[in-house]
Amino acid sequence: MTDTEPRTSGTTDGDTTPGAWAVLLPAERYEAERLVHHDVLELTGLPEGAAPRPGDRVAVLVEEPLRLVALGRVAPATAGTRNAPATAGTRDAPAAGGSWEDPDDPQSDATAGLVVTYTRRVLDEPVPVDGSAPDGPVTALDPARWRALADRLGPPPARRTWLVSLDLPIEAATRAEAVRIFWSYVQELGPRELPAFVSPSGDELAMQAFVLGVEANQDPEEDD
Template identity: 40%
Template sequence: MTQWMVAVGPEQFQSERLYQHDQLEVPLPAVLPMAAGDPVALVAAGGAVAEPVVFGLARVVTPPYPVDRVPDDPDDADGAGLPAAMVVEYLLRAVDRPVPLVELAIPEAMEFEPGDPAVLGEPGYGRIVAALGPRPSPVTPKREWLVSLDLPIEAESPAEAVRIFWTYVRQLGPAELPAFVSPRGDETAMRPYVLGAEHEMDPEEDE
């Protein structure tokens, strides 16, 4: 079993922060093959990401396939010369508390190229695991949160108001619409979130 460090771009990292995915696609390494079950350290790098950060642990779950092909779908033909990808599933998410890669002092990270997965030795992978902390226990109850989205809608009927509401949600999405979050039973602790992060509301936005 080989440990890997794989980078995704800023757009995919933002998507991971906005939506709860169980799996994601990662690029194939140029030399050694990945195998199902291989552990993977997930890194965000490039673009708007100021410096590479580790945001999760995963494991490989599929053999490689062309990125525009649905795995195991015989009606979806392979395309010649297309880049291939692997699918990994999360073991641990740290998208809200990523760890700067430079702080881990991993030798393999010195020559790490975002487009090409790198093999990690046991010490390097162990540092990442320790930095991200333990996985959540599957038997420990999770805290309940109340999440709301309030939009003033002008409409001729309740049904029309609902349609307009969902139209706004689809068009604007989490990049522009603040969602209000509070622990269940403590609505006074409500906070607005935009783009997966706490957002300070402009007083004029409440009017």
């Protein structure tokens, strides 16, 4: 069984460092973060003057409207932490020499300039945030403001076991060939096009299809 339990101890573990930062994700990167589970958020091309230190607290935001989607801690940046870091540019464009990249793109191998280890995610139910958006993709945040944002999340929900499946009709001469073709389709189409089916363990009748990270009706008769 695959377990996605966070690798850190709770939402606001420790509070031993004074630094706090806001990371503002563009809409495309937020969508990509919702499609594939990652333990870390990576960015390159940080704006001049931004100097997050390992252990600093991070609030991950998206705008239009402004919402809190995750909390994290700055980790030491290392090459190859994950296959697809993003490039931190301005709110409307990437930094010079870089581009925003999706984490479900296996072709990317850029070196991360900022690594944020997630401590709490609310990607599917972001929390509205009062006030104006940060001026850039990575900006200093008052520690009291970070604490106020973290407190709005409340306790994490209880975890449970889910059954997730992906069924594709494959034409092939042998079982082994069918499996190879299956994985080729999965890599090519990914979560943006393929429906995954999920149900609570022990309640398969409650199965629901998901595409692009949201529920998707797969019954054509219900669309009529």
